[in-house]
Amino acid sequence: MFISRGARVALRIFTGLTLLVLYFPLAYVARLSIATSRGFSWPPSGFTTTAWSDTWNSESARDALGHSLTIALAASVVALVLGSLAASALTRFSFFGRNTVNLMIVLPIALPGIVTGIAFNSGFEQLGVSLSTFTLVVAHATFCIVIVFNNMSARMRQLPASLEEASADLGADQLQTFIYVRLPLLMTSLLAGGLLAFALSFDEIIVTTFTADSGYQTLPIWIFQNMFRDKSVPLVNVMATFVVVVMMLPVYLAQRLTEWASGSRS
Amino acid sequence: MQGNSVAVRLRTLSKRFGNVVAVDDIDLDVIAGEFFAMLGPSGSGKTTMLRLIAGFELPSAGTIELAGRDVSTDPPFARDINTVFRDYALFPHMNVAKNVEYGLKVKKVAKALRKERVEEALASVRLDTYGGRKPNQLSGGQRQRVALARALVNKPSVLLLDEPLGALDLKLREEMQVELKQIQQQVGITFIFVTHDQGEALSMADRVAVFNNGRIEQVGTPTEIYEHPATEFVAGFVGTANVWPEADGLFTIRPERINFGVRADADVHAEGRVTDVFFLGSTTRYRVVLSDNRQMVIEVPNTGSSATIAAGDTVQASWRRDECRRIGSIEVSHQTIIN
Numbered sequence: 001m002f003i004s005r006g007a008r009v010a011l012r013i014f015t016g017l018t019l020l021v022l023y024f025p026l027a028y029v030a031r032l033s034i035a036t037s038r039g040f041s042w043p044p045s046g047f048t049t050t051a052w053s054d055t056w057n058s059e060s061a062r063d064a065l066g067h068s069l070t071i072a073l074a075a076s077v078v079a080l081v082l083g084s085l086a087a088s089a090l091t092r093f094s095f096f097g098r099n100t101v102n103l104m105i106v107l108p109i110a111l112p113g114i115v116t117g118i119a120f121n122s123g124f125e126q127l128g129v130s131l132s133t134f135t136l137v138v139a140h141a142t143f144c145i146v147i148v149f150n151n152m153s154a155r156m157r158q159l160p161a162s163l164e165e166a167s168a169d170l171g172a173d174q175l176q177t178f179i180y181v182r183l184p185l186l187m188t189s190l191l192a193g194g195l196l197a198f199a200l201s202f203d204e205i206i207v208t209t210f211t212a213d214s215g216y217q218t219l220p221i222w223i224f225q226n227m228f229r230d231k232s233v234p235l236v237n238v239m240a241t242f243v244v245v246v247m248m249l250p251v252y253l254a255q256r257l258t259e260w261a262s263g264s265r266s
Numbered sequence: 267m268q269g270n271s272v273a274v275r276l277r278t279l280s281k282r283f284g285n286v287v288a289v290d291d292i293d294l295d296v297i298a299g300e301f302f303a304m305l306g307p308s309g310s311g312k313t314t315m316l317r318l319i320a321g322f323e324l325p326s327a328g329t330i331e332l333a334g335r336d337v338s339t340d341p342p343f344a345r346d347i348n349t350v351f352r353d354y355a356l357f358p359h360m361n362v363a364k365n366v367e368y369g370l371k372v373k374k375v376a377k378a379l380r381k382e383r384v385e386e387a388l389a390s391v392r393l394d395t396y397g398g399r400k401p402n403q404l405s406g407g408q409r410q411r412v413a414l415a416r417a418l419v420n421k422p423s424v425l426l427l428d429e430p431l432g433a434l435d436l437k438l439r440e441e442m443q444v445e446l447k448q449i450q451q452q453v454g455i456t457f458i459f460v461t462h463d464q465g466e467a468l469s470m471a472d473r474v475a476v477f478n479n480g481r482i483e484q485v486g487t488p489t490e491i492y493e494h495p496a497t498e499f500v501a502g503f504v505g506t507a508n509v510w511p512e513a514d515g516l517f518t519i520r521p522e523r524i525n526f527g528v529r530a531d532a533d534v535h536a537e538g539r540v541t542d543v544f545f546l547g548s549t550t551r552y553r554v555v556l557s558d559n560r561q562m563v564i565e566v567p568n569t570g571s572s573a574t575i576a577a578g579d580t581v582q583a584s585w586r587r588d589e590c591r592r593i594g595s596i597e598v599s600h601q602t603i604i605n
Contacts (some may be wrong), residue, residue, distance in 0.1 A: 170369035
């Protein structure tokens with residue numbers, strides 16, 4: 001494609017500005033977390049690790065982190081199992097209502113979190129289920145499944161049916177075919193889906209607010225509740241920085257895995 | 267060859283998909299050690315037949331016997347059959363050696379023996395040094411040979427081949443035809459070969475079954491099929507045929523059995539006008555309208571000495587009456603079952 005010199009320069013500047021707008025606030029928070037100047041003041045100055053050690057020693061911060069990790073992990077595992085099974089059924093068999101089921105599985109990702117949150121909240125109340133870690137995992141799993149499902153069905157559709165037939169033809173029973181052929185070929189999508197689901201659950205706040213018991217804090221809720229308390233602001237900066245790093249890792253890995261898998265395909 | 271024992275016996279075999287009858291009440295015996303071709307246009311049921319024998323589809327009716335044992339409802343992994351798939355179906359995450367080893371591994375053959383058999387199989391398809399390559403690093407012809415080695419290493423009693431040469435270019439296809447035939451003679455395994463290419467079926471197979479609309483039109487040696495077509499469909503599908511009705515049935519003669527001019531031993535003579543000329547390399551094919559309005563195709567070898575004939579020319583044509591065959595006149599051509 002031909003792009004004039006002027007357009008090329010303009011595009012570069014625009015891209016640079018976009019990235020700056022996206023990442024400057026993140027870098028700023030990271031800088032603040034090790035600054036001696038207090039609050040969100042500009043420009044940040046000095047260097048200290050006090051805020052980091054304070055956060056490490058804050059019990060509520062540590063609890064919140066633990067809760068978030070637990071829920072993200074549990075929701076991802078549930079999503080991996082259910083999402084893979086659903087993808088398997090919907091790609092392999094054609095049956096009445098298949099497209100409807102497909103849509104219903106994917107829909108939760110498009111629903112506003114607040115709707116999902118309210119629906120779950122009143123739903124659990126009607127059923128007499130008290131809000132707990134369990135209700136959080138269930139709520140998070142609904143949108144985590146979508147990610148796993150999409151990743152897995154895309155990959156499954158690419159795998160020719162003849163591979164499984166070849167395996168059976170060569171004498172492998174269903175378990176052997178699953179272990180030696182299907183699982184290795186789906187592994188990258190499974191991991192990528194799991195990592196993205198984990199990332200999605202880890203920073204979720206809207207649905208969480210409606211499905212967590214009062215007083216139960218996940219990391220995003222802890223940050224939200226502490227950012228307007230002057231004393232806690234340094235801790236919030238530290239936690240925010242920490243979350244950015246924790247989130248980047250799975251997303252980066254998921255992307256690399258997907259690239260690697262599509263590159264190694266014949 | 268193991269005498270005349272039957273390797274695959276099909277009785278009243280049918281397969282329906284909804285309202286579509288893909289395979290319609292087939293009786294067929296394939297003899298142990300023979301190179302058997304299932305020939306037919308796409309949608310004629312030949313691939314479904316293959317999938318039924320392999321066990322990827324279960325019959326709607328009828329039975330499949332392998333070496334005398336009923337396997338009609340057995341899953342693919344319980345049948346002593348291996349398949350070379352149309353798309354080869356090599357496992358993309360395994361290298362060539364692992365692909366070939368797969369069948370032995372899942373059957374828990376000892377590791378040392380496995381290694382030996384894999385090397386042997388790769389050598390038999392001239393890929394000894396390719397064990398470490400991944401399938402996507404191979405050419406189409408090499409993949410085809412890996413697929414063959416992966417199947418043959420298991421020493422099945424029957425090998426099924428689903429249009430195995432379809433994806434190869436012409437030159438390679440001709441080489442592989444020779445190679446497949448040689449390999450089949452070496453290993454002595456029954457080969458059942460599905461193809462829509464009549465040249466491939468005639469040149470490679472010991473016997474050919476011609477499929478149409480889920481049914482077998484004729485089973486016989488390539489010569490029988492070509493010289494004595496049992497139906498009009500066979501006459502038209504296998505090679506080119508001139509077919510015309512007479513009082514006691516349909517008659518056919520092959521284009522290369524008709525001569526221009528007056529041949530000494532010919533007892534049928536006709537006059538006609540050439541309408542089209544097709545130069546085919548080793549032969550030239552002419553469309554001729556005879557004076558009785560019959561359309562004829564005549565094929566003449568290009569020896570370099572014959573006079574040029576152009577569209578519009580008036581020509582004499584002659585042939586021998588005994589070269590004309592009444593369709594379906596030969597009883598042996600209907601024999602699908604060995605007694």
